[in-house]
Amino acid sequence: METMDTQYNHHSNKHSQQHQHPQQLPRRQSNIDEIPADVGKLRDNRKGRHNSLFVSPTSGISSASTDDFSRITSMTSDRSSIITSNSGGSSDQQIPDYETGNEENDGRLKKLHYAAVEFLKVQSNYVQYLKEMAVLYPEYMERFGKRMNRDLLAPHNGHENVVLQIKKIMVQILPIHEMLLKEIDTVCSNWDSRQPNMSKTIGTFADFLKCCQPFLDNKADFLTKLLQLRNEDKEFDEATYMFETEVFKRGKKGAVIQQLDQVHQNFMRYKLLMLRYSEYLLEGSEEKKRAEEAIAKLETVTQAVNQKMGLPTTEELTKLYYRFQCQFNVLEPGRVLIRQGEVMKQTRKEEQPRFLVLFTDCLWICRVSSSQQFEMNRSYRIPLEYMRFERMEADEYVRCLMVRSKVKSAVIIFGSEKERNQWADDLTKAQFDRKSYKRRQSTAVQKHDENKLKMKKLMMLSEKNSDEEIQRPSTINGSSRSTSGSHDEDTSSSVPVTPLDIGDAPFGDEEIPRNGSKKQTVADVIKPVWLPDNISNECLMEGCSTEFNLINRRHHCRDCGWLICKYCKGQAPLAKFEYSKQNVCSECYDRQFEIYKAGTLFPTRNIVIQSDGTHLVKIGKRDRQEVVDPRSLFKHPTNLGFRHRNVEQKRAGSIVFGRIFMRHRKSEQLRHALIRREDLKLVVYKAELDSKPILEVLIYGYLYRETQLDDGWLFELVHRNQIKTDDAKDEVIAFRVDNNTSAKKWSAALADKLEMDPTHRSTF
Ligand SMILES: [Zn+2]
Ligand SMILES: [Zn+2]
Secondary structure (H helix, E strand, O other): OOOOHHHHHHHHHHHHOOOHHHHHHOOOOOOOOOOOOOOOOOOOOOHHHHHHEEHOOOOOOOOOOOHHHHHHHHHHHOHHOOOOOOOOHHHHHOOOOOOOOHHHHHHHHHHHHHHHHHHHHEEEHHHHHHHHHHHHHHHHHHHHHHHHHOOOOOOOOOOOHHHHHHHHHHHHHHHHHHHHHOOOOHHHHHHHHOOOOOHHHHHHHHHHHHHHHHHHHHHHHHHHHHHHHHHHHHHHHHHHHHHHHHHHOOOOOOOOHHOHHHHHHHHHHHHHHHHHHOOOOOOOOOOHHHHHHHHHHHHHHHHHHHHOOOOOOOOHHHHHHHOOOOOOOOOOOOOOOEEEEEEEOOOOOEEEEEEEEOOOOOOEEEOOOOOEEOOOHOOOOEHHHHHEEEEEEEEEEHEEEEEEEEOOOOEEEEOOOHEEEEEEHHHHHHHHHHHHHHHHHHHHHHHHHHHHHHHHHHHHHHHHHOOOOOHHHHHHHHHHHHHHHHHHOOOOOOOOOOOOOOOOOOOHHHOOOOOOOOOOHHHHHHOOOOHHHHHHOOEEOOOOOOOOOOOOOOEEOOOOOOEEOOOOOEHHHHHHOOEEEEEEEEHHHHHHHHHHOOOOOOOOOHHEEOOOOOEEEEEEEEHOOEEEEEHHHHHHOOOOOEEOOOOOHHHEEEEEEEEEEEEEEOOOEEEEEEEOOOOOOOEOOOOOOOOOOOOEEOOOOOOEEEEEEEEEEEEEEEEEEHHHHHOOOOHHHHEEOOOOOHHHHHHHHHHHOOOEEOOOOOOO
């Protein structure tokens, strides 16, 4: 599967490639089902644990000159205003080692130094952002409009265009932030952790944050106007999507609307940075005092802003930021906290506590350490657009939500059904919002590509009629210009050169075959939910039913998650595990083997053809791929051709089915019981999916009793004969049902089929 990363790499290599090997160019893909390989992984943390607060660690003018961003910036007329004064400068500076003779102190000084440099990076990125919104966005819209002979920045409803309104305010904020950037840069360039002096700069700046107030006052209005304009004006909308795609990296940095969050998030960001910085200062030092003053100032400003804008309290976000061990950017533009809470997760053996955090763009399933922090290497971040979830319906599972994704699949258990439903509702809404944005963006990109292709065809036709160089398509000229380093706009071209026309796949890319013989879908790579061990005491393959014990251990199919025995276990390569050899059940084995025989299992890009014509395949994760004989990845199970047992059948064929606690004298045991519709037998199983019952009784001839308990309902079946003789107490079948919904069903079923014991008073 092609990842986003490699797409970008290909993309930025196009300039050098396209003249030599146009036919080998990768197809530009806009399929939203493509999943980036780094989904769910933590950000690269090698640069230090504070990375997460960067606005965007990779963006910026100092990156390779062929990327989309600098292409666009290089095309703007006011180039000098785009380039940050720090590009490639002190922001990349190395943190030196300190040698004071005290190892602990050396470590502290280095961390302090790092925290100081962090201010520089954050501020540099923020200034970059302000320029993107104040300069780049309006210019982009203007150019885009020009190509369609339209003014996309024309007044709207009698008011100045909102893009220009935003520009006006941003331009006012910009100089103060540039000034601060310069000051922080100066402090950092002369930095010595033994005489730290960042607090004064930040503290003074906190007073100036007031300058952002006009923007914040108008933010809601900007948002409404932008949304309105995008809804009413399709071309404005398309242009904005393209801006988001190219400048904000296909929405990786969020949409324009979400980016408006940057301004107020920046307040909070400074507070968090200052807290961090202050941690490494010596108690009682002058700088520590100043740092605390600065924090207090920032806190006041932030609190006021968040309150005014109806955002989560700063305490809540600060706490979360620390629980994520400063490794997850809770302040990313457009990322808003929706809901968080404690849950249980069904694991193979038991239920374990977890902490769920839902943001507008992702769901975290966190493992909590004893210090209440999240264990980052054992927690999972699932992007909402790549997630599926399902409310489980059976009575015992009404508190459960099944979450499935490429990253992690699990059954999550909430405190109550109501809580489960609230989470599910929020998830549905967040996912809908996220997906519809991505879809609209993808449509805009696609439409744009199509238009461009049409135009290029037109140009190629006219070129055929003339050998004159001047009539070559402007796109080719544009590309060669940008690689040769000349950025002058070709005014003689008959087609206005917009930033969008340059560097994309050349004419004819529609003929390039797609990579891979089979398009991978989300379903192919979603991890299975493992059935818990205690759900069955026997192999779940039809016709096998081998009982599990010390010799016949439980195995899990890595493709479907079912419980199987060693005879039903084979091995096969699975897409969800990068085609490595995995344990599978006989049904999944058959399917994988059939697909393999049909020649569509492995994507073509994974296939290596040898000189003798035989095929090998590349398997494993990108960083440690192996090339192997595909046949070595299959091992057929002893029980070949076995299928999944229909585990729904039992439930479907019963009047009532559920978890019960069988009572015997004073003790209770968890069991699963049903009343079978066809023969009206009460059947009790040790485990929910067992096929062999441990008890089977025809219920006719019994009277029933029911009693409400503190922890559920007690049902007793007493044989008519027993009541008369009043002996053999052991023959009473007694069980407790702890789930209220289920208890009502048991009560209704028994009342329908049996008579109540006249000597007993019903409490239902
Ligand atoms: Zn399977
Ligand atoms: Zn089996």
